[in-house]
Amino acid sequence: MAxxxxxxxxxxxxxxxxxxxxxxxxxxxxxxxxxxxxxVSARGDTTDDLIALAGELSEQPDKREMDxxxxxxxxxxxxxxxxxxxxxxxxxxxxxxxxxxxxxDGQHTRARIRSVDPTRLKSEFAxxxxxxxxxxxxxxxxxxxxTLGRGGSDTTAxxxxxxxxxxxxxxxxxxxxxxxxxxxxxxxxxxxxxxRYDEMMEAASQGARVMHLRAVELGxxxxxxxxxxxxxxxxxxxxxxxTGNGMETARAVSTAALKTDIGRVTLAGLPNRPGLQRLFFxxxxxxxxxxxxxxxxxxxxxxxxxxxEDFARSHADTPTSxxxxxxxxxxxxxxxxxxxxxxxxLTELGHGRLHIDLGLAKVSAVGVGxxxxxxxxxxxxxxxxDAGVRIANITTSEIKISCILDEADGKNALKxxxxxxxxxxxxxxxxxxxxxxxxx
Amino acid sequence: MAxxxxxxxxxxxxxxxxxxxxxxxxxxxxxxxxxxxxxVSARGDTTDDLIALAGELSEQPDKREMDxxxxxxxxxxxxxxxxxxxxxxxxxxxxxxxxxxxxxDGQHTRARIRSVDPTRLKSEFAxxxxxxxxxxxxxxxxxxxxTLGRGGSDTTAxxxxxxxxxxxxxxxxxxxxxxxxxxxxxxxxxxxxxxRYDEMMEAASQGARVMHLRAVELGxxxxxxxxxxxxxxxxxxxxxxxTGNGMETARAVSTAALKTDIGRVTLAGLPNRPGLQRLFFxxxxxxxxxxxxxxxxxxxxxxxxxxxEDFARSHADTPTSxxxxxxxxxxxxxxxxxxxxxxxxLTELGHGRLHIDLGLAKVSAVGVGxxxxxxxxxxxxxxxxDAGVRIANITTSEIKISCILDEADGKNALKxxxxxxxxxxxxxxxxxxxxxxxxx
Numbered sequence: 001m002a003x004x005x006x007x008x009x010x011x012x013x014x015x016x017x018x019x020x021x022x023x024x025x026x027x028x029x030x031x032x033x034x035x036x037x038x039x040v041s042a043r044g045d046t047t048d049d050l051i052a053l054a055g056e057l058s059e060q061p062d063k064r065e066m067d068x069x070x071x072x073x074x075x076x077x078x079x080x081x082x083x084x085x086x087x088x089x090x091x092x093x094x095x096x097x098x099x100x101x102x103x104x105d106g107q108h109t110r111a112r113i114r115s116v117d118p119t120r121l122k123s124e125f126a127x128x129x130x131x132x133x134x135x136x137x138x139x140x141x142x143x144x145x146x147t148l149g150r151g152g153s154d155t156t157a158x159x160x161x162x163x164x165x166x167x168x169x170x171x172x173x174x175x176x177x178x179x180x181x182x183x184x185x186x187x188x189x190x191x192x193x194x195x196r197y198d199e200m201m202e203a204a205s206q207g208a209r210v211m212h213l214r215a216v217e218l219g220x221x222x223x224x225x226x227x228x229x230x231x232x233x234x235x236x237x238x239x240x241x242x243t244g245n246g247m248e249t250a251r252a253v254s255t256a257a258l259k260t261d262i263g264r265v266t267l268a269g270l271p272n273r274p275g276l277q278r279l280f281f282x283x284x285x286x287x288x289x290x291x292x293x294x295x296x297x298x299x300x301x302x303x304x305x306x307x308x309e310d311f312a313r314s315h316a317d318t319p320t321s322x323x324x325x326x327x328x329x330x331x332x333x334x335x336x337x338x339x340x341x342x343x344x345x346l347t348e349l350g351h352g353r354l355h356i357d358l359g360l361a362k363v364s365a366v367g368v369g370x371x372x373x374x375x376x377x378x379x380x381x382x383x384x385x386d387a388g389v390r391i392a393n394i395t396t397s398e399i400k401i402s403c404i405l406d407e408a409d410g411k412n413a414l415k416x417x418x419x420x421x422x423x424x425x426x427x428x429x430x431x432x433x434x435x436x437x438x439x440x
Numbered sequence: 441m442a443x444x445x446x447x448x449x450x451x452x453x454x455x456x457x458x459x460x461x462x463x464x465x466x467x468x469x470x471x472x473x474x475x476x477x478x479x480v481s482a483r484g485d486t487t488d489d490l491i492a493l494a495g496e497l498s499e500q501p502d503k504r505e506m507d508x509x510x511x512x513x514x515x516x517x518x519x520x521x522x523x524x525x526x527x528x529x530x531x532x533x534x535x536x537x538x539x540x541x542x543x544x545d546g547q548h549t550r551a552r553i554r555s556v557d558p559t560r561l562k563s564e565f566a567x568x569x570x571x572x573x574x575x576x577x578x579x580x581x582x583x584x585x586x587t588l589g590r591g592g593s594d595t596t597a598x599x600x601x602x603x604x605x606x607x608x609x610x611x612x613x614x615x616x617x618x619x620x621x622x623x624x625x626x627x628x629x630x631x632x633x634x635x636r637y638d639e640m641m642e643a644a645s646q647g648a649r650v651m652h653l654r655a656v657e658l659g660x661x662x663x664x665x666x667x668x669x670x671x672x673x674x675x676x677x678x679x680x681x682x683t684g685n686g687m688e689t690a691r692a693v694s695t696a697a698l699k700t701d702i703g704r705v706t707l708a709g710l711p712n713r714p715g716l717q718r719l720f721f722x723x724x725x726x727x728x729x730x731x732x733x734x735x736x737x738x739x740x741x742x743x744x745x746x747x748x749e750d751f752a753r754s755h756a757d758t759p760t761s762x763x764x765x766x767x768x769x770x771x772x773x774x775x776x777x778x779x780x781x782x783x784x785x786l787t788e789l790g791h792g793r794l795h796i797d798l799g800l801a802k803v804s805a806v807g808v809g810x811x812x813x814x815x816x817x818x819x820x821x822x823x824x825x826d827a828g829v830r831i832a833n834i835t836t837s838e839i840k841i842s843c844i845l846d847e848a849d850g851k852n853a854l855k856x857x858x859x860x861x862x863x864x865x866x867x868x869x870x871x872x873x874x875x876x877x878x879x880x
Contacts, residue, residue, distance in 0.1 A: 016496035050516065056456035058523040065526070068534045069519035072512040076490065079509035083498040086505070094508045098538070099583050120583075143539050143560075 014044035042073025110149035151212025177238030180423035361410030454484035482513025514574035550589035591652025617678030620863035801850030
């Protein structure tokens, strides 16, 4: 008699046959005696069609009206899914975000959920009905419809699961679960039984497209176990949790990820004074552009603290600062928008040089185990070196190591890193065990 | 500084160009300094598309879910119209039925409006914004989305006008207003400046397709002046009100109407005992089929009260009743559904014969003036007789006379009746004045 939230994405409800198939998955859970709430996204092309309609009327449609418009996509899906369930003899009731009590802030097109009132869901459970809830949307305190932006429907599902204290939130996708690496690139990649929230979050932000970072983050915060499953095939999928089995978490690295289409902006010879960074990143944030990694290094020989004679001279001119380089990466598609912003900042600053690179990729190794197991970085660098891959930049967090490299090397580098940590093997061999020595 | 509600139908918002055109009409009113609320229907084919989607999943879709689905049609329209208004520099805000405080009963697919909370509309007026409201929909006290059924968007517009005490409710259509008869059939039909609610209601129910009966009825009840206008052409249209000019209301007849595609069911030789009628009409109502006219006559020679010897015999058998015939008309398309229901009732009854006719039409003369002016019916019958038109059935109400006749005679009969009352002439001539004598 578990309580389960099941989420079906847009491709899973694209046509009548798929909707019926998903309804069958819901019916299975009901037959087990579980209380089931369902979250659905807009059908396949509906959102694109609605955006095109808006585009005919306005080059930059009002965001509130855009939300009112796009919310119809999910509203259509919930009605159709409820009809399909009723056609199978199940009692079902469709609920918009507003009807389901999903309250958000007023940031149209990228609202954040403030609270979910579980009253309606619980009364539907009590009546034996399946509530079918519109993902991706909510309502403000003043009754305006909002949408949640990227990863919105996954986030809705996890938020509902948290609100009703669900035993599990099932995310149905077009993959069998979370793999040790993208199986389209690494054919012997292995399906994971479990993965930790932190690992999944890093993997998601490093290019694994199974689930959106934001939903995993909420799952971690609310302690909701999330299971990623294939909507068309049966299988146990992958459980995202913090109480996974020891075998997985004993590994230093659990997954390897590849992110492509990366652009890189290098700013060299900047006077490193307080407020330097915001000169660039305030502008970029105001334009709504997400930056991926930021790497700042102090420039040797150009006034850096370890710059010897140069340092002394520079230090005499501007005693509180040296010079530095800032490198940041972002989606290649955003480079054209970012370039004039950065140039304006450089003009204002009166110093520094700009260099832009396209055609980069990032390979990451992710695992909570690396916090306690040294030598992980060294092994990754050795494996890439043995394969003849040149590393352009390195960034690390507590549980991941990322190397930026030529896009042409990307797929090979992913395989190399995957195999260096024996991720394809379900058992960690002695050769695969982490080695002693400094982690990085 | 008037308060105006403007309603635009589905064909008026079918594409971006038309939406922009309607936005221009709204802008004109705003420039006059009026407070304007707008009601829009679903765009051209949207409703049909949504119904087709539901049809793929269920032969008889759940009505609550159908409402949730269809409500998206208007929600799409209000967002697009608001974007168009904002593109013209007007402040606008789209409101679903729920957001606008339109409360209905729980009769899904044919809900009736219980109340409209004017708070949101008034605050939008105060802020100088144009509220753009979804027609055809409302919400129950428990937050379920409902639709209002036929004539729903017109009804929404009139209900909003009543709630905010609007000076006028403007219904934009694809005709210039209300004519003395359908100008496609009677080329010299005249556009009316004003018409009374009662006349418009009769004309609407007798086949004039300008406005739905239900909205006019609400307008009368709430005292809302309704103006019917062409959405693409400028003009004063026709004002529906009870305070029209004397010239119009002095006429016995104000409009003539033609209704085609009528089917007729004749039930002969029925034993006229209490409860006879519900035996037929309960079944038909339960199937959701609307019946137009019902004519019952007691059968001569088969137990009717004036049946002499037959009556006496029959009376001896069943002292409380004689025999009767019931004739009713309905949309020709509904005949196939009605036939088995009527046959079942006849079987249960054990008496009576069924006869079905297709290919009938109804011509009506409508006018509040006929209440006080005798001879109207006689003039109509004479005109039809002079034109060689055979009348199959006659029904009347306080302010209309209808003749059912062969569909082949329909258009000619409409012209004949229109001209018999000199409706094409703006001034009533002495020849056109009502004659003395019995009205019928």
